[in-house]
Amino acid sequence: MNEGELRGAAAERFWAGDIPREHWLVAQAEPSGWPRSLLLEMCLRIVFPTVLITALYLLFAGHYRAGGGFSGGLVAGLAFVLRYVAGGSASVGRLRISPQGLIGGGLSLAVLTALVPVAFGLPVLSSAFWTIAVPGLGEFEVATSLFFDTGVFVLILGVVLNLLHTLGDGVQMGQLENELNDQGAGELRT
Amino acid sequence: MLLAIAGHLVIGLGLPFLARRWGRAALIVGALVPATALVSVLLISSGADPAHPAQETLAWAPLIGLEITLRSDALAVLMTILVCGVGALVLTYHASYVEPDDPDIGRNAALLVIFAGGMLGLVLADDIFSLYLFWEITTVCSFLLVGGDGVTTRSRRSATQALLVTAMGGLVMLLGLILLATAADTFLLSEIVADPPPAGAVVNTAIALVLVGAFTKSAQIPFHFWLPAAMVAPTPVSAYLHAAAMVKAGVYLVARLAPGFSALPAWWIPVLLLGVSTMILGGLRALRQNDLKTLLAFGTVSQLGFLTVLLGSGSRVAALAGVTLVLAHGLFKSTLFLTVGVIDKRTGTRDVRELSGLGRRWPVLAGAATLATASMAGIGPLLGFVGKEAAFEAFTEGGLRQRLVLLGLLIGSMLTVAYSLRFLIGAFGSRPGKSVEDVAAPGGGLLVPVLIPAVAGLVLGFLPQWVEPLAGDYAQAYPAGEVPYHLALWHGWTVPLLLSGLVVAAGVVLYRSSRIIGMFTGRWPSALRAEPGYRSVVAGLDRLSRTVTGRLQVGSLPVYIGVIIATMVLVPAAGLLAGVSQPWSFRLTDVWLQLPLAVLVLAAAGGVVLAHRRLTAILLTGVIGYGIGALFIVEGGVDLALAQFLVESLTLVVFVFVLRRFSPAFRQGPARPRRIRWSQLGLASAGGIFVAVLALVMSSARTQMPQASQEYIERAEPEAGASNVVNAIIVDFRAFDTLGEITVLVVAAIGAASLILAAHRERRRPSPAGNSDGAGNTRSTDAFDGEEVLL
Numbered sequence: 017m018n019e020g021e022l023r024g025a026a027a028e029r030f031w032a033g034d035i036p037r038e039h040w041l042v043a044q045a046e047p048s049g050w051p052r053s054l055l056l057e058m059c060l061r062i063v064f065p066t067v068l069i070t071a072l073y074l075l076f077a078g079h080y081r082a083g084g085g086f087s088g089g090l091v092a093g094l095a096f097v098l099r100y101v102a103g104g105s106a107s108v109g110r111l112r113i114s115p116q117g118l119i120g121g122g123l124s125l126a127v128l129t130a131l132v133p134v135a136f137g138l139p140v141l142s143s144a145f146w147t148i149a150v151p152g153l154g155e156f157e158v159a160t161s162l163f164f165d166t167g168v169f170v171l172i173l174g175v176v177l178n179l180l181h182t183l184g185d186g187v188q189m190g191q192l193e194n195e196l197n198d199q200g201a202g203e204l205r206t
Numbered sequence: 207m208l209l210a211i212a213g214h215l216v217i218g219l220g221l222p223f224l225a226r227r228w229g230r231a232a233l234i235v236g237a238l239v240p241a242t243a244l245v246s247v248l249l250i251s252s253g254a255d256p257a258h259p260a261q262e263t264l265a266w267a268p269l270i271g272l273e274i275t276l277r278s279d280a281l282a283v284l285m286t287i288l289v290c291g292v293g294a295l296v297l298t299y300h301a302s303y304v305e306p307d308d309p310d311i312g313r314n315a316a317l318l319v320i321f322a323g324g325m326l327g328l329v330l331a332d333d334i335f336s337l338y339l340f341w342e343i344t345t346v347c348s349f350l351l352v353g354g355d356g357v358t359t360r361s362r363r364s365a366t367q368a369l370l371v372t373a374m375g376g377l378v379m380l381l382g383l384i385l386l387a388t389a390a391d392t393f394l395l396s397e398i399v400a401d402p403p404p405a406g407a408v409v410n411t412a413i414a415l416v417l418v419g420a421f422t423k424s425a426q427i428p429f430h431f432w433l434p435a436a437m438v439a440p441t442p443v444s445a446y447l448h449a450a451a452m453v454k455a456g457v458y459l460v461a462r463l464a465p466g467f468s469a470l471p472a473w474w475i476p477v478l479l480l481g482v483s484t485m486i487l488g489g490l491r492a493l494r495q496n497d498l499k500t501l502l503a504f505g506t507v508s509q510l511g512f513l514t515v516l517l518g519s520g521s522r523v524a525a526l527a528g529v530t531l532v533l534a535h536g537l538f539k540s541t542l543f544l545t546v547g548v549i550d551k552r553t554g555t556r557d558v559r560e561l562s563g564l565g566r567r568w569p570v571l572a573g574a575a576t577l578a579t580a581s582m583a584g585i586g587p588l589l590g591f592v593g594k595e596a597a598f599e600a601f602t603e604g605g606l607r608q609r610l611v612l613l614g615l616l617i618g619s620m621l622t623v624a625y626s627l628r629f630l631i632g633a634f635g636s637r638p639g640k641s642v643e644d645v646a647a648p649g650g651g652l653l654v655p656v657l658i659p660a661v662a663g664l665v666l667g668f669l670p671q672w673v674e675p676l677a678g679d680y681a682q683a684y685p686a687g688e689v690p691y692h693l694a695l696w697h698g699w700t701v702p703l704l705l706s707g708l709v710v711a712a713g714v715v716l717y718r719s720s721r722i723i724g725m726f727t728g729r730w731p732s733a734l735r736a737e738p739g740y741r742s743v744v745a746g747l748d749r750l751s752r753t754v755t756g757r758l759q760v761g762s763l764p765v766y767i768g769v770i771i772a773t774m775v776l777v778p779a780a781g782l783l784a785g786v787s788q789p790w791s792f793r794l795t796d797v798w799l800q801l802p803l804a805v806l807v808l809a810a811a812g813g814v815v816l817a818h819r820r821l822t823a824i825l826l827t828g829v830i831g832y833g834i835g836a837l838f839i840v841e842g843g844v845d846l847a848l849a850q851f852l853v854e855s856l857t858l859v860v861f862v863f864v865l866r867r868f869s870p871a872f873r874q875g876p877a878r879p880r881r882i883r884w885s886q887l888g889l890a891s892a893g894g895i896f897v898a899v900l901a902l903v904m905s906s907a908r909t910q911m912p913q914a915s916q917e918y919i920e921r922a923e924p925e926a927g928a929s930n931v932v933n934a935i936i937v938d939f940r941a942f943d944t945l946g947e948i949t950v951l952v953v954a955a956i957g958a959a960s961l962i963l964a965a966h967r968e969r970r971r972p973s974p975a976g977n978s979d980g981a982g983n984t985r986s987t988d989a990f991d992g993e994e995v996l997l
Contacts, residue, residue, distance in 0.1 A: 027969055038451040079928040090852035119952050142940045145927035149507075159927045159939040161265060164944075168937075169946050175955045177855065182959040183863045184701050 033034060056102045066096035075169050079159060085168030091175025092169070100180050115178035122171025129163040207250060207276045207330055210243035214323025217466055219318045223311030230301045234313060237320045239298035243326060244290035245831040251278040261332070277332035283460055284529060285329035288536040292450040293322040299544055302651030316558050316834045318446065319412045321347035325451050329458060333393045334383040338376065340585060341423070344452050348587070351447060352439045364435040370744065371422050371432045379419020379459070385412035395462060399683075402466035403914060410472040416463065419475055423455025424510045427484045431737040434491075434503040441550060444499065445543030449506050450536040457510060461517040461528065465505060465683035468520025477518035479867040482614035483514060484511030491622025493720050498546045498556040501629055502539070505582070509535050512618060515611060516597055518581050522684040523691045527596030529677035530670070530693060534581055534589040536658040537666075542629070543579035546900030549650075552645045558632030565634030567645070572634045574660040581663045583626040583713065584619060585707060588667040591706070594619065596693060598702035616709060623713020624720060670694055762885070767926070771893040779896055782903075792906065799840045805835035819870055824861045828854055845932040865931060930963060 020176035071092035086155030100108045133142040217239050225232035240606065254260040259279040278286070297318060304311055324343030332335040342574060346369075353365030387393050389403035389412065389820050420426075425433035436448050445455070461571065467473045488508025493499035516528030548571060549564065550556045565572040581590035601612035666673055670693035677693065697703065760766075795801050811827035817823040831854035838847035877883070917933050918939060928934035935945050 021863045039387055054296060056373075078930060080930055080932045082848050082930065084930075084933045086846070086936070087848045087852055090849070090856060094855060096854065096858075097856065103860070108982050119955060123952055124949060130941065130945060132612045141945075143926060143938050143941075151512075151695055159938075161926065161934075161941065164941055165933075168944065168948055171952065178955050179856075179860060183860055192895065 043088035052104070052173050053102065060098055060102045064095055064099060067098070068092055070120060071095065071169075074161075075165060076162070078165060079162065080155075088173055089169040089172025092173045096173075096177055096180060100184055108177075113177060115181055118170050118174025122167045122169070122174055124167075125170060126167030129160065129167060134159075140204065167177045207247060207260070207263055207278060207860060208274070210591045211276075211323050211330070214239055214243065214319055214326065217286065218319035218323060221314030221316040225315055229256055229306055233297050233301035233304070234314050236315045237294045238302070238891065240290035240293035240297070240321050240322045240326075243322075244286060244294070247278060247283065247286045247290070247326075247330075250281045254278070268571070271329055271393070272335060276327075276330040276331040276336075276337045278330060278357040281458070281461060281529070281732070282329050284327060284533060284676045284680070285454070288454070289322060289325045289329060289451050292326075292446060292536055292540045292659070293318070295540065296442050296450075296544070299445075299547070299652060301657035302438075303440075303442055303547055312632040314351065314440070314443070317351050317665065317915060319442070321351070321447065321452070322517065328455055330448045332395050334380075334387050334395065335393065337395065338380045338383065338763070341376050341379070341419075341455060344447075344455060345369065345376055346422075348372070348436070348447050348452055348471040352436045352441045354439065358438075360439070361438045364432075367437045367740065368432045371429050371740070375383075375422025375429065377420040378415050378422075378880045382412045382415025382417075382419065384416060385409075386416065394645045399463060399466035399850070405470055409467075410470065413463075413467055413470060413472045415518060416459065417473070420456035420459040420514075421476075421480065423459075424453050424514060425484075425507050426456070426480050426511060427487060427512060428736045428739070430488065430507045431740060433507055434500050435737075437499050437503045439758070441499065441543060444503075445540050445547065446683065447534060448541050449539040451600070453506065454513075454532065454536070455533065457513045457517060460514055461525075461532075461801035464518050464525070465522050468518060474519065474607075478515055478611055481511045481515035482618070484508065484612060485515065486511075486621065488623060488627065489618055492625040493621065493716075496551065496632075497557050498558060498561075498629060498633055499509060499543070501558075501625060501632075502542055502546065503626055506539060507628070508618060508622060508625075509539070509582075512597075515615065516600070519600070519611065520684065521600055522686055523596055523863045524600035525684055526693065527593050527600055527690065528676050528682050530596060530673055531676075532592035533673060534593050534663060537663040537883060538578035538581040538588075538590060541574055541656055541660040544652075545575045545633070548648045548652050548656065552648060558628070559637075561633060561847030562635070562637040565636070568634075568647060571648060571656065574653075575633065576630060576658050577629045577660040577664055579626045581667070583623040583710070585710060586667070587664070587668070589663045589673070590667075592667055592670045592673075592693050593693060594706065595697065595702045596691065598906060599691060599697075599700070602701050602705075616705060619709045620712040624716035625708055627714065628720065639729050647773060656880065661988050706799060714932060766887075768889050771889055771923070775892050775896045792902070800837060803833050803836050803840065807837075818872060820865055820868060820872060821862075821870065823872070824858065827861075828858045831857070845930070846996055 037188055059191055071088045071090075073203075074083035075085055075088035076083075078088065078184045096108055096111075131142045134140055143159060143161045143164075145157055145161075148158055219238070221232050224235060228235075229815055250260045258281075259277055259298060261278075263277045264274045264404060297315070300314070300318070304314075321344055324340045327340035328337060330345060331340055349365050349369035352361065354361050354367055356362050380702065385408055386398060386403070387786070389406075389408050390398040390401065391403075392398060422429040427736055433453065437444055464473075468477075485508050488504045488506075488511060490879060492504035492508060494503050495504060509531075513531055516524045516531060548554060551563065553561065555936065577588065581588035584590050584594035592829070597615065598612065601608045675691050745807070778982055807830050810826045810833065813826045813828070814823050817826060831850065835847045835850035835854065838844075918935055920937075922928050922934040923930045926934040926938040928938070
C-alpha cells in the first residue's frame with residue numbers, strides 16, 4: 017500500500033462524516049405547480065444558515081447596537097420565508113418545526129424570565145447583569161434581559177412560521193379544495 | 207381558615223382523578239374535607255376572645271389595597287357549622303345515593319367540595335371583594351350542578367335560569383358593595399357595619415343594590431321562581447345547595463349588614479315587605495304541590511322569607527330568633543330533602559298521590575322525618591320551636607309596623623304547619639287502595655346522614671344554651687331590651703306560647719281545607735307571576751342584542767373601515783387640536799437627504815391611489831414603507847429603521863400570498879356609483895389630512911427631549927447594562943409593555959390561523975359558494991394587524 021492510497025482512504029474516512037443526511041433539494045413537486053428555480057433554491061441552501069446566524073447576531077447584539085429579539089426573530093422568520101418562496105411548502109414542512117410550539121415556548125420563556133426575580137424577593141421583571149471575564153476572549157457582559165429577548169425572538173419566529181403555515185399552505189389548500197369542489201360540482205351537473 | 211378554603215379548592219380539583227380509580231369512595235374523601243375544615247375553624251375561634259374574633263389576612267396585591275381578609279365572628283362560625291357540617295353529611299349520603307357506575311361521580315364530588323370551599327369563604331370573608339368572589343364561585347357551582355350533564359332541556363333551562371338570576375343579582379350586589387365601601391371608606395364589612403356611613407342618596411342606592419343581590423340568592427319575591435326550578439338537580443345537591451347552604455348566602459348577607467343599616471327606610475321597607483310576602487306566597491304554593499321535592503322547595507322559599515324578616519328587622523330578640531332558625535332550618539331541611547332522596551331512590555316516585563304505606567315499612571326514616579317536620583312547623587320540644595317562640599316574642603311589642611309583621615308571620619307559620627302536615631302525611635301516610643310494592647329498606651349509609659341532623663334538632667331543642675353563645679354573640683350588636691331574653695323551651699304561659707298553639711291549630715284546619723285554598727290560589731293574574739316576567743326580560747335582551755349586532759356587524763369591510771376612520775377623525779380631533787397652545791414651528795428639512803426621500807414616498811403614495819392592478823399597488827406600498835425606513839435612518843433611528851424594513855419585507859410576502867386568491871385587477875365589474883366614490887374619497891382624505899396635521903402639531907409641540915427619555919438614556923448603561931437605549935427600554939425598563947405586546951401578538955396569530963383554517967374546514971363541507979371572497983379579505987387584514995402591533 018503506497019502513501020497515496022493511504023491518504024486517499026484517510027480522506028474518504030474524514031469526509032464520510034460530512035455527507036449530508038438530507039437531500040439538498042426536495043424531489044417532490046409542488047402541489048400548486050409553482051415554477052421552481054434551481055438557481056434560487058441552490059443559492060438559498062447556502063445562504064439559509066448565514067441568515068440564521070445573522071438573526072442570532074442581531075439577538076445578541078441588540079443590547080449594544082441595533083437589533084434585538086424582535087428584529088432577530090423577523091430575520092430568522094424571513095429566512096424561512098425565503099425557503100418557502102424558493103422551495104415551496106415542502107421545503108419548510110420538512111423541517112418539522114411546530115410554529116405553535118415556538119409561539120408557546122417563546123411566551124413561556126418570557127413569562128418565566130419575568131417571574132424568576134420573584135423567587136429572589138425582587139419585583140416582577142427586575143433585571144440584573146454580570147460581567148464575566150473569559151480568559152483569552154476578554155470581558156463579557158451577561159444580562160438577564162437576554163432571556164426575555166430570546167423569548168421574544170422565538171415567539172416572533174413562531175408567529176412568522178405560523179403565518180407561512182396558514183396563509184401560505186392554508187390558502188393554497190383552500191385553492192386546491194375550491195378547484196376540486198368546482199370540478200365535483202361540474203361533474204354533478206353534467 | 208385560608209388553608210381550609212384553599213384545601214377545599216385544591217382537593218376538589220383532585221377528586222375527579224380519585225373518582226376514576228376509587229369510584230364512590232371519592233365522595234367519602236370529599237366529605238372529610240369540610241369535616242376537617244369545620245374542626246379547624248371551631249378550634250381557631252374557640253380560643254379567641256368574642257370581642258376580637260380570629261382574623262387572617264392575605265395581601266395579594268398590596269399596592270392597590272387588595273387583600274383577602276377572613277374573620278370568624280359568631281355569625282361566621284355558626285354558618286361554618288351549617289356549611290361544613292351539612293356538607294360532610296350530604297357528601298357521605300351522596301356516596302350511598304349515587305349508582306356505583308355513575309359517570310358523573312367525579313364531577314359532582316369535585317363541584318360539591320369546591321362549592322363547600324366557596325361557601326366557607328363566603329361566610330368567613332370580611333372584605334367585599336373576597337365576598338363577591340366566593341359568592342360567584344357558589345353561583346357557578348350551582349349552575350354546573352343543576353345543569354348536570356345537560357342532556358335534558360329542562361335541566362339546561364333551569365340551570366341557565368338559576369345562573370342568570372343569581373349572577374345578575376351578584377353583579378348588582380357588587381355595585382352596591384362598592385358604593386357602600388366608598389361611602390364608608392373601607393373595604394372591610396366589619397368596619398362598614400361598626401361605623402356605617404351617614405344616610406344619603408348614595409347609601410340608599412347601595413343598600414337597594416345589595417338587597418337585590420341578597421334577594422336573588424335567597425329566592426325572595428320577585429326572584430323566587432328559580433329555586434323550585436333548580437330542583438331538577440340530584441337530591442343531595444338540592445339538599446345542600448338549595449336548602450342548607452347556598453340560598454342562605456342572601457340571608458347571611460342581610461344578617462351581616464342589618465346591625466348597621468336596619469334603621470334606614472331603604473333597608474327595612476323592602477326587607478320586611480318582601481320577606482313577609484315571600485313567606486306567605488311560598489307557603490301557599492307549597493300547599494298545592496304534589497311532588498315532595500317541589501313542595502320542600504316552596505317551603506324553603508317561604509322559610510327564607512321568614513329568616514330575611516327576622517334577621518333584617520334589627521332588634522335583639524329577632525336577631526336571636528333568626529340565627530337560631532337559620533341553624534334549625536339547615537338541620538330540618540337537610541333531613542327532609544335527604545328523606546325525599548331515599549324515597550325517590552327506593553320507590554322511584556316523589557308524588558304524594560302514588561306513595562302509600564311507607565311510614566309503617568320504614569319506621570326509622572319516618573321518625574327522623576317526623577322530628578324534622580315538627581321542627582319546621584315549630585312544635586316543641588325541637589329547635590324550630592325555640593326559634594319560633596323567640597320570633598313571636600320579638601314582634602309582640604312595638605308599634606304598627608311590628609303588629610303587621612307579626613300578623614304576616616302568623617299567617618306564614620300557619621301555612622308552614624299546613625304544608626308540613628301535607629309533606630309528612632303525603633310521604634308516609636297510607637292511602638286506601640294504594641300501596642307501593644315491596645321496596646328494599648334503605649341501608650345505613652343513607653339513614654345515618656338523615657338521622658344526624660334530625661336528632662341534632664331534637665337535642666338542641668332541649669339544650670338551647672348551646673346555641674345561645676353564638677346567637678347571643680351576634681345579637682349583641684343590637685341594644686338589649688329591658689328584660690334580657692334567652693332562648694329556652696319553656697318561658698311560662700306567655701303570649702308567644704299562646705300564638706304558637708293558635709298557629710298549630712289553625713295550620714291543621716288549613717291542611718284539612720287545603721283543597722278549598724287550592725281553588726283560590728291557582729288563579730294569579732299573569733302580570734303578577736314572576737316567571738313569565740323573567741322570560742319576557744330574557745327574550746327582550748335577546749332581541750336587543752340581535753338588533754344591535756345586526757346594525758353594527760353589517761359584514762362590509764369598507765363600512766367598518768369608514769366607521770373607524772370617521773370616529774378617529776371626529777372624536778379626538780377637537781380635543782387634540784384644542785389642547786395645542788404653542789405656535790407651530792415648522793422646518794422644511796433637517797438633512798437634505800430627507801427631501802428626495804420624501805418626494806419618493808409621495809410619488810409612491812400617489813401611484814398606489816392610481817394603480818389598477820393589485821400587485822402594483824402592493825409593491826408601491828412597499829416603496830412607501832422602505833422610504834419611511836430610510837427616513838428613520840437619516841434621522842438616526844437605526845433600530846426603528848431595521849424593524850421597519852423587516853416588517854415591510856414580511857408584509858410584502860404575506861400580501862403576495864394572499865393575492866394569489868384575488869383577481870389581478872382591483873375592480874372588474876361596473877364602477878361604483880359616483881356618490882359612493884366621492885364619499886369614500888372624502889373620508890379617506892379627511893383621515894389622511896387629520897393624521898398629517900396631527901403629526902405636524904404634535905412634533906412641533908415637543909421642543910425638547912422629555913424628561914423620561916433623558917432618564918432612560920442616563921440609566922441604560924448603569925442599570926440595564928445596555929448601550930442600546932431602545933433595546934434597554936424594550937426588554938428592561940418597559941419590559942411589561944413588551945410582555946403585553948407579545949401576548950397580543952400570540953392571540954392575533956392564533957386568531958388569524960384559526961379563522962383561516964376554520965374557513966377551510968367549512969369549505970370542506972358542501973356549502974353554497976360565493977361569499978368566500980369577501981370573508982377572505984377580512985381575514986387577511988386580521989393577520990396583518992398582528993404584525994403591526996409591535997411597531
